[in-house]
Amino acid sequence: MAQDKHQLITDQIVDLFEKVDAGDWHQPWSTSAGIPRNGRTGNNYRGVNVLTLWGTALVNGYSTNEWYTYRQAQKEGGQVRKGESGVKICYLGKFKKTIETDDGEEEERTIRFLKTSTVFNRDQIDGLEPLDIPAHQLSEEERIGQAEAFVKNTGARIEEGSPHAAYSPAKDRVTMPDFGHFESPEAYYTTLLHELGHWTGHPTRLDRDMSGRFGDDKYAAEELVAELTSAFLSAELGLEADLKDPARYLKSWIRILKEDKHAIFTASRKAQDAAEFLSDLQPAQEQDAA
Structure with a gap:
C-alpha cells in the first residue's frame, strides 16, 4: 500500500x-x-x-x-x-x-x-x-529597530493602550497593550506580528474566513495561521518567538490536525502567504536586509 x-x-x-x-x-x-x-x-x-x-x-x-x-x-x-x-x-x-x-x-x-x-x-x-558564520551579528537594538521598521512599513492601523492584543476585522484595526506591559521588546513585536497575521486576512487583502468565534475550530485554525505567520517573520527578523497565549488553542489544534490530515498544510500555506504579503509591503532595500 x-x-x-x-x-x-x-x-x-x-x-x-x-x-x-x-x-x-x-x-x-x-x-x-x-x-x-x-x-x-x-x-x-x-x-x-x-x-x-x-x-x-x-x-x-x-x-x-x-x-x-x-x-x-x-x-x-x-x-x-x-x-x-x-x-x-x-x-x-x-x-x-x-x-x-x-x-x-x-x-x-x-x-x-x-x-x-x-x-x-x-x-x-x-x-x-x-x-560559514557571518562576521556581523545584529545586536538586540538593531533587531528591534528592524522589527519596528517592518511593522511601520505595513501601514496597518495600530493603537496601543488596550488591555489585550487583538485584531478587529470590522474596524480593520490592531490594538495592543502598552509597550511597557510586555516582558521584553521581542515579546511585544512577536505578539504584534501575530496580530498583523490576522490583519492580512481582511477582505481587502488575502480575504481569509474570519468568521470563527472563540472556542470553535474556525477560530482556532485562524489562530494557528497567525501564530505561524509570527513565527516565520520572527525568524526572518532575528526575533525569538515564544508566545504564551496559544496554550488556550493547543488542544483544538491537535484535534483539528488529527481530524484533517490536510489542515497543517492549509494553515502553513496561509501563514506563508501572510508572511510574504507583509514582506512585500517593505521597501526593496529593507526587504533585502531582512
Whole structure:
C-alpha cells in the first residue's frame, strides 16, 4: 500500500504538539536560528517543512538550521553518521497527462502530487566544511529597530493602550497593550506580528474566513495561521518567538490536525502567504536586509 504522505507529515507535527505541556506553553519549535535552509543549495524551506525542521532541531538539540539529503551530504564531502535518523519533508512533484475532454478533444494537463524526501541536520553529518558564520551579528537594538521598521512599513492601523492584543476585522484595526506591559521588546513585536497575521486576512487583502468565534475550530485554525505567520517573520527578523497565549488553542489544534490530515498544510500555506504579503509591503532595500 502506498504511504499516505499527508498523514505522515501531519503525524510528525502532531507529535511535536503533543510533546508540549499546555499548562507550560512554549512553541515546539525555535525561531532563533532563522528559517531552515538546504545546506547544498542555500534555498530556504517553506511552509510545513519549516515547522517540521524547527521542531526536529529543537527536540534533538541540533545547533544549526542546515539540512541535507543523504546524497547531498556525500556530494559536499560529508557522510551521515551510522545510526542517525532523518526527518521527512515534502514537496510537490508533477507530470504531464493527456486526457479526453467532454467534447472529445485531447488536452494535456499538469498533475501535481505530494512527494517526500528524508533530510539530515548538519550536526548528524561528518566531514563537511566548517559552517560559514557571518562576521556581523545584529545586536538586540538593531533587531528591534528592524522589527519596528517592518511593522511601520505595513501601514496597518495600530493603537496601543488596550488591555489585550487583538485584531478587529470590522474596524480593520490592531490594538495592543502598552509597550511597557510586555516582558521584553521581542515579546511585544512577536505578539504584534501575530496580530498583523490576522490583519492580512481582511477582505481587502488575502480575504481569509474570519468568521470563527472563540472556542470553535474556525477560530482556532485562524489562530494557528497567525501564530505561524509570527513565527516565520520572527525568524526572518532575528526575533525569538515564544508566545504564551496559544496554550488556550493547543488542544483544538491537535484535534483539528488529527481530524484533517490536510489542515497543517492549509494553515502553513496561509501563514506563508501572510508572511510574504507583509514582506512585500517593505521597501526593496529593507526587504533585502531582512
